[in-house]
Amino acid sequence: MNGSSWQSHPLTMIPGVGPARRAALHHLGIHCVADLLHYYPLRYDEDTKEHDFTAEAGTVIAVATVSGEARVRFARGKSLLSLPVVIHQTPMHALFFNQTYLRSQFSVGMTLRLHGRYDPARKTITVTRHERPSKHNALRSITPVYAVSSSISVTTLRQIMSAALRCVWEQLRDVLPGEIITHFRLPSYAEALRMIHFPDTFSDVHQARRRLIFEEFFRYQLHLQLLRDEIASERTTSLDADRFYEGSESFVRALPFQLTDGQRCAIEELSQELIGTSPMRRLLQGDVGSGKTAVAFALAAGLARAGCQTALMAPTAILAEQHYRDAVRMLHPLGVTVALKTSETSESTVSGNPSKRGECTEDLIIGTHTLASPALSYRHLRLAVIDEQHRFGVGIRRALREKGNGTSVLHLSATPIPRSLALTLYGDLAVTTLRERPKDRLPIKTQHVTTSDQTSVFRLLRIELAKGHQAYVVAPRIRPDDVDEEIKSAEKLYEEMVAELGVARVALVHGQMNDKERQHAMREFVAGRTQVLVATSMIEVGVSVLNATVMIVYGAERFGLATLHQLRGRVGRSTYPSYCILVADPAGNTAKARIEALLSSQDGFELAERDLTLRGPGELLGARQSGLPSFAIGDPLTDLRIMEVARDTAESALGDRSFWLLPSYQLLRESVLRELESKME
Known part of the structure; x- marks a missing residue:
């Protein structure tokens, strides 16, 4: 700002x-x-060049001059307005469906920009959108969408x-100090906004983005380092190491499966920090199904034996309930008491007497943001585990941490990112990485089919459902689009699945449903009462349904590589053979490369590195990478170099006290501190 x-x-x-x-x-x-x-x-x-008006039909954008009077005709309940125009010195007709009111708005000699589908045989453009110049808005050759x-x-x-x-x-x-603007040759803030919204050239777009991304990342790094400095001064009491290790090792011995080497190393590394006097601040990142929760439970078992508590905060009630069931099964036999606290469940204990309202006395308390509520108190909170931290605000995470005295914090992330990026994005955290998957997990069989060849998809779906298994069906959008009818929507797929399988076996979930409807649909699927869950990509990070063996992604070319990998990770979580079907018609080289990458690798970290190289200039303004901090314009993957420069600049400004002392930093200082304070609320 x-x-x-x-x-x-x-x-x-x-x-x-x-x-x-x-x-x-x-x-x-x-x-x-x-x-x-x-x-x-x-x-x-960008406007379609004259030489790109080929003999083939296709989508075009062109500046046209009106050359005659518009005519209207009606057929089958629809109106068609035909407007004579000249484009690149070629006479054509612009066609507008059901927009007869436009007839009086066009006049001979008027200039228009037309967006639509070109038919070379009929010399027509079926218009989906048009623009006219105005006093303040000239028609530019580059149009922001x-x-x-x-x-x-x-x-x-x-x-x-x-x-x-x-x-x-x-x-x-400008709140950026003049010396920074000059040093990096940045345009002014006002000019950057003008160029990002109304560019004359793609160079304008590049310069505007460079300025706006740098400022956004610079603020982020200042926030990060101010928080890191605050955390560095905290201290806590040491734990009884013998009792802690006795508890964590008893958990590991009782497991019905062998931990991976990565899980064992992670438990040891994190345990050493937990028993010390400096509160732990660590990110545990791992691929889908790599066993992060088991690591957290091992720490909770050790802390319980040492007389301390652990809180595990999940982003949704469904996920919190899943963690709760797993904790009861794995920890209760060891004498560890567990409670579930969400907005829907005030308390639920598995041993002993229920705690008083608002008082958390159990060893492990699992819940949603409710865990940070001022109404809850803890007897001795030593560790706060935050699952998918990007789903919670800074204020909520801080409120949970302050429930204890010198509480350690462990962030869990199922989004594998390159280590260099992790260190830059999470500079206030140490990073531990799990790369191995449990040895009993089978590779997920991944296939690509085109939209015109879906027979095998439904054949596989019927076979797996007949075995009693379950399936996810994912669409890139919620509702059908009149302009692009070929793209499958969640609502359309739901109708098709209901017609094929019956309403009792199919559920629908998307972000525009109210919480109660969404939670009910998810619980029905988790409980196995519905076999097919039709959804948008909102289920990419979520519950683990062991019985789900099929993931079908429609319009797969419209998803990022990381999102596709996360979606694939919803299946293959048991010993059953599992399948991921990518229904896609990739047109560009990048989209094709994404599909090929997913077919050739199941290693999330390898795919993250490849995603970094695949995300070219054409995607800079597209969908954000899931699981990373949210930015308005910057992309931490593609714009990593700007993030690194912003980090170094922030370190320098805080290190030599420029941020605190120089008058040129006053506006920035006031703005950053105001933002930081609001985030803590």
Whole structure:
């Protein structure tokens, strides 16, 4: 954020934004002018060159001149508006379906930018979107494309963006010190916003992104290092090492399976830190199914024997319930008491008497963000285990840590990332990595089929369901799209599966369902009462259903490599043979390379390295890598070099006290400390 006076300006201060448009912007997560200006494009479309208007049909973007009067005809309940235009000196017709109101808005000689599908045989463009120049918005050859909804178009959003920039232009101040801007040859903040939303060239886009990403990463690194300095001063009491190791080793001996060498090394490394006087701050990252939870349970068993408590915070109630069931099965026979606390379950113990309301007396307390509630107290919280830490805010994580005196924190992550990136992103944490999978796990058989050849998919699905097994079916979007009908949606797939299998055997889950519906659908699948779960990629990191043996991903070319690997990891969690079917028609080289990478490797860390090389300039503004800290514009993988420069710059500014002492840092200092304080709340 830059400056402060304009950031909270209401959207209705922008000319042309009334209650209806404000509501549409709210639906996109845009609540004030600052949110709007930091709502960055997904990608940029470039006008189709004259030589690219080939003999083959395809999607085009072109500037057209209206050359005649629009005509309207009706057929089968639909209207068709045909507008004569000239593109690259070639006469054509622009076709608009069910938009007769546009007829009066076109005049001969008017310039338009048309987005649509070109038919060379008929010399027509079926228009999906069009733009007209205005007083403040000339037609540029590069068009930003934003994520929008049915209640607001890209064109309208760009008009609002332009008006907002004009309204606050004089108030856009740089908070980055002048010496940093000069040293790295960065454009001003105001110019960066103009170029990111209204570029004249792709060089503008590059320079704007470089500036905005650096500032975003620089702030992140300042936050990280300020937190690290605070943590470094903390101290705690040492533990009875003999009793701790007695508890953790008894857990390992009682397991019905052998731990991997990586798990044993991790337990030893983390145990040495836990029994010391400096609170542990560590990230335990491992591939899907690598056994991170077993490591956490071993530590909990040791702490229980030493008279201390462990809290395990999971991002969802479903996942917390799964951890609870596993803990009861594995730890209760050793005398470790376990409680489950979520917003739905006030308390649930497996031995002894239930604790008083608000009081946690058990050895291991498992739950959601409820564990950090001010209403809960702990007798001696020594370790906070946070599963998928990126799903929780800094404030919640800190609140849980402060439930004890000198509480150690262990973050679990199922998103394998290169070690160099982990050290840069999590500079306040030490990193432990699990690379091995349990020896009894079979490789997941991964196949690629095209959308025109799905017979084998349904054959495999029927065979596995007949065996009593379960399956996931994943789609890239929730609802069908009128513009791109070929892309499967979760709702459409659900209808198809219900028609094929019956409603009692199929469940649907996506992010726009309310929590109660979503939780019910998930519980029905986990309990085995439904056999097929149709979903979006929201299930990429979630519960472990041992009976699930099939993962079918439709539109697989639309997912990142890391997300595809995480989705594949939802199956293959037992000794049953498991399958991952990628239904995809990859057009570009990068999409093809992703599919090929997934077919050739099941090593998450190897795939993470390959993902780093595959994510080229065309994807810089695409979907973010799951499991990593969330940024508005920067991508920690693709923009790793900028992150490293931001880290070094932050270390220098804090190390020589420039951040605290120099007047040129005042605006940045006030802004960063204000943000840090708000995150702690």
